[in-house]
Amino acid sequence: MKRRARTLDFRGMVEHRHEADDHLDAPGQAVVVHRGVDRSLTMVCPDGCGEVLTINLDRRSGPAWRVYLEEQALSLYPSVWRNTGCRSHFIVWRSRIYWCDWGDELLSVGVVFEARVLQALSDTLRPYSDVAQELNEVPWAALSACRRLQIRGVVVEGGGDRQGWFRRERT
Numbered sequence: 001m002k003r004r005a006r007t008l009d010f011r012g013m014v015e016h017r018h019e020a021d022d023h024l025d026a027p028g029q030a031v032v033v034h035r036g037v038d039r040s041l042t043m044v045c046p047d048g049c050g051e052v053l054t055i056n057l058d059r060r061s062g063p064a065w066r067v068y069l070e071e072q073a074l075s076l077y078p079s080v081w082r083n084t085g086c087r088s089h090f091i092v093w094r095s096r097i098y099w100c101d102w103g104d105e106l107l108s109v110g111v112v113f114e115a116r117v118l119q120a121l122s123d124t125l126r127p128y129s130d131v132a133q134e135l136n137e138v139p140w141a142a143l144s145a146c147r148r149l150q151i152r153g154v155v156v157e158g159g160g161d162r163q164g165w166f167r168r169e170r171t
Contacts, residue, residue, distance in 0.1 A: 002048030003027070008095045010074045017042060017054065024052065028097060030074070032057070038067055041076065046097050049086035068138045070094070075138040077129075093140035109141045109148075117145040118154060118168065125158045125165040 005028025013034045020031040020042035030043035038057040045051045056064045068075040076092040089100040120131045132142035146166040149155040158165040
């Protein structure tokens with residue numbers, strides 16, 4: 001029986017993709033390929049299927065994910081949604097793996113950060129990713145803050161194609 005990884009084990013940086021293989025042997029282990037700029041994140045699929053994933057980080061090569069390194073923790077944006085193989089869907093935030101089919105709750109980001117997010121919102125719906133960019137933060141942190149503010153009743157989330165867009169509650 002395969003076991004899903006709950007954390008990402010960041011093993012460091014290498015210059016070439018083929019060098020990554022020497023650092024990877026278990027689900028959730030990952031290496032950044034960096035040659036002048038971040039090129040890719042190579043990781044053993046955390047779902048436990050055994051496949052090695054290469055996730056593009058270089059916008060010059062087309063659509064790309066963003067990687068955030070905070071101390072020794074790694075975050076990846078947007079989520080990884082495999083449409084082949086094991087078909088897993090997951091978020092990597094602060095080196096923790098959140099499975100989109102398990103209903104994990106995102107971590108608390110603290111009231112000070114929530115206040116910054118609330119200040120960045122207005123009476124008009126706005127995507128959480130734009131708020132994160134304005135605050136120079138990982139998008140998952142902004143989403144978590146918006147969701148917690150929503151639970152407290154101070155922000156409202158849009159619906160339909162505006163899901164993930166937030167505004168202050170009108171009083």
